[in-house]
Amino acid sequence: MLTNRKRSYTKLSLEDQVRLLSDSDSGLSHRSLAAKFRVSKGQVTDILKRKNEVTFIQVVTGSR
Numbered sequence: 001m002l003t004n005r006k007r008s009y010t011k012l013s014l015e016d017q018v019r020l021l022s023d024s025d026s027g028l029s030h031r032s033l034a035a036k037f038r039v040s041k042g043q044v045t046d047i048l049k050r051k052n053e054v055t056f057i058q059v060v061t062g063s064r
Contacts, residue, residue, distance in 0.1 A: 010039050017047050017054045
């Protein structure tokens with residue numbers, strides 16, 4: 001029997017978000033990115049929409 005289990009929310013670190021953006025630029029699909037980082041496709045979409053913000057925060061904080 002299939003059950004609907006609610007997926008727990010996973011917050012990606014800034015470093016992981018930058019890696020996700022880099023992988024996206026390499027041509028990986030949203031589904032592939034979601035599987036790789038163990039997050040929902042919606043969260044991948046949200047991070048990609050905030051690409052400029054994530055990049056700015058990375059520059060300001062000096063993270064790699």
